Amino acid sequence: MxxxxxxxxxxxxxxxxxxxxxxxxxxxxxxxxxxxxxxxxxxxxxxxxxxxxxxxxxxxxxxxxxxxxxxxxxxxxxxxxxxxxxxxxxxxxxxxxxxxxxxxxxxxxxxxxxxxxxxxxxxxxxxxxxxxxxxxxxxxxxxxxxRGVLVGGTWRQWEVVERTRETADVVTFRIRPADGRPAPAFKAGQYVSVQVELADGARQIRQYSLTNGPGATVHSFSVKREDAGEGPAGEVSGHLHDHVHEGDELTVSAPYGDVVLDTTDSPLLLASAGIGCTPVVAMLEELAARGHQAPVVAVHADRSPADHALRADQERLVTKLARGTAHTWYERPEGDWPAERTGRVDLSGIEIPDGVQAYLCGPLPFMRSVRTQLLERGVHPSAIHYEVFGPDLWLTRDDGEGH
Structure with missing residues (x-):
């Protein structure tokens, strides 16, 4: 003090x-x-x-x-x-x-x-x-x-063993340690840093959530190509999309991140938007593997079905849960899609279990909206956890909102 x-x-x-x-x-x-x-x-x-x-x-x-x-x-x-x-x-x-x-x-x-x-x-x-x-x-x-690494020595070489195109702008990379040693343990919801050398010689770093469940010998992460525009935006995602293929090596950190599932058998709400689905998929994988018995409400929002990365994985994992339900909203739906599931997420028609723990990941406006709706439904602020991709700008708000 x-x-x-x-x-x-x-x-x-x-x-x-x-x-x-x-x-x-x-x-x-x-x-x-x-x-x-x-x-x-x-x-x-x-x-x-x-x-x-x-x-x-x-x-x-x-x-x-x-x-x-x-x-x-x-x-x-x-x-x-x-x-x-x-x-x-x-x-x-x-x-x-x-x-x-x-x-x-x-x-x-x-x-x-x-x-x-x-x-x-x-x-x-x-x-x-x-x-x-x-x-x-x-x-x-x-x-x-x-994590068994020296201070500041988090980096390790990994080999890309598979590359899968999920959508027009999302690619999943499956990687394993290039040195043959076991992959490090991690918790669902955590991320790794990926360092790449760009054309100008800079070695830029970005974080990506792991999408596989803990205990896997091969790790996976999904990368959305960001709009480059003018300047450095999207330079790492563009490099990964354009230049990294099966057999290549990547410099990757040990897993980190403090937004992880509680080990208790509490009811859960997992809310994501866009590429924010990545940590949620890992959480669903873990919940299915450990036979989670309490209700799990999976909420996702996206631009369209074609833009919904890892959609099949989310749906498959929710069906494995004893009491899992999935609710999806699209801004531009295709075919015969319900009007009440078009546009922004509206939780008013969804049952929120008593004692729920909520995990949110996506753009800040999405998370703020979901958090506000949960608070209005009586969910305690301490039961709402969030993961931000990039700088945590929630801290810049002066209205008391936050983790």
Whole structure:
């Protein structure tokens, strides 16, 4: 927890820092990448940097962590820290990188605040940074140890043994360790990082949810081709679609991610949209394998049946469950499709079991809509879990919504 003196200083300066946090994070990344351009080329997502979403996510994380420190002294926002630590570990972040970040973040804060950044203010915000950094370092060290890898050494070579086109813009890759050693254990809902070398020599990294059930000797993940447009958007998905085939090797991390199924036999609602179906398929696989007896309500939304990736897998797995039901909505349905299942997901006609645990994955507007509907139906906020593909922009909201 913060010292009393620092807590008072942070509380007094939090409004000013909060108002300027967007400018601070933008300047921070500019300073960081000027000093260390290899980080932008080989670790940070260039598309997210270009779009500004990573700056927004960092601002939200800093604000959420600091607010928790001053409003709830003696407690730590472990859910926030866990999510960040899993992402960091999947990228191979090491403790040695935190002083580098500190140097440039402190410089950005001092430059933006100007004369208000006194020695006392700088010392108080340094304390905030190192409380967060040291907590993350410890969680990340534990994550590496659990996976039997060295700190920062999460990478391993995998061979592509099968490539399947699911839809016009989604391809599934089945991979196995190239060294012949067993595939690492994981939990349904987790993801791996995939690192590829692009034409300009940059080694960019993206995360993809595993779609097979735990215990499989061959892992699988599905990649949706993102619109390239102008700039780096879609450069990794495009590379995987265009250049990676059976027999090729990929550099892949150990599995990470904190949005995983509870081991209890609780009723479940699994809601996905678009490519957000990928972790849900793995969850359904696990539930079917362990003979889950409680109700499972699978909800999915997509543009059209032709765009619905892994549709056959979802339907097959739901039928294997003792009390599984599937509900699908399409924006552009084909054939004789019910009007009440056209457009956006509407849970009003679906029975929500008592004591349900809900897992959401898809675009933020979709997840916010489903979460709001569940809250209106009496589902407790603590029973609603979400997975975000890319920077977690839910943290940038100021209405109390979140994990």
């Amino acid at each position: 913060l010292s009393q003196k620092s807590a008072e200083t942070v509380r007094a300066t939090l409004p000013a820092v909060g108002e300027a946090i967007g400018t601070i994070t933008e300047l921070f990344y500019r300073k960081l990448f000027t000093a260390h351009p290899e980080l932008l080329r080989n670790m940070f997502n260039r598309a997210n940097q270009a779009a500004g979403t990573q700056r927004q996510a960092l601002a939200g994380a800093i604000a959420a962590f600091t607010t928790a420190l001053v409003e709830r002294p003696g407690t730590r926002p472990d859910a926030l820290l866990s999510r960040i630590a899993h992402k960091h570990a999947s990228l191979g972040v090491s403790a040695a990188q935190y002083p580098v970040v500190h140097r440039h973040l402190s410089a950005a804060i001092a430059e933006v605040l100007g004369d208000a950044a006194t020695e006392e203010v700088a010392a108080a915000w340094d304390e905030v940074y190192w409380l967060m950094a040291n907590a993350l370092i410890e969680i990340e060290r534990r994550l590496y140890a659990e």
